[in-house]
């Protein structure tokens with residue numbers, strides 16, 4: 005899943021998942037990342053505050069790596085040092101600077117997680133054993149090639165961890181849940 009590395013203090017990075025269709029990145033000091041449909045309420049009136057800050061929107065419903073940034077024209081938002089005039093498509097490892105000076109990095113990397121296989125229109129076959137994977141059952145998607153594998157001990161198919169590498173590409177199965185790239189040292 006695409007995510008954002010946000011610098012809390014110099015050299016100290018926190019990761020926030022882009023797990024919704026749209027998120028608002030509040031440029032004020034603590035720069036919270038909130039889902040756009042969970043807009044922050046005014047503490048006095050309780051009314052939802054108008055959109056503030058930088059909006060991150062997923063550009064394609066079926067591509068979780070594809071995001072764009074929207075900001076006001078007079079906001080001093082920069083991507084890789086260049087001012088953004090309203091909208092900018094984000095690429096892996098883009099550096100985002102907010103008006104308050106806070107630094108973030110967009111990462112399209114997708115560390116592997118065991119998760120229920122999403123229900124879809126077509127049958128998904130396991131990259132290892134080639135048998136179909138039941139929607140909703142524990143599965144894992146290769147972080148390199150994106151091919152799904154069973155990871156279902158209950159039915160005796162721990163297909164991802166069964167081999168040293170992915171059933172469809174040379175990606176090692178050990179450590180697949182780790183972030184391969186972080187902004188540490190940048």
Ligand SMILES: [Zn+2]
Nearest residue numbers: 130133154163
């Ligand atoms: Zn399998």
Ligand SMILES: [Zn+2]
Nearest residue numbers: 146149170173
């Ligand atoms: Zn793979």
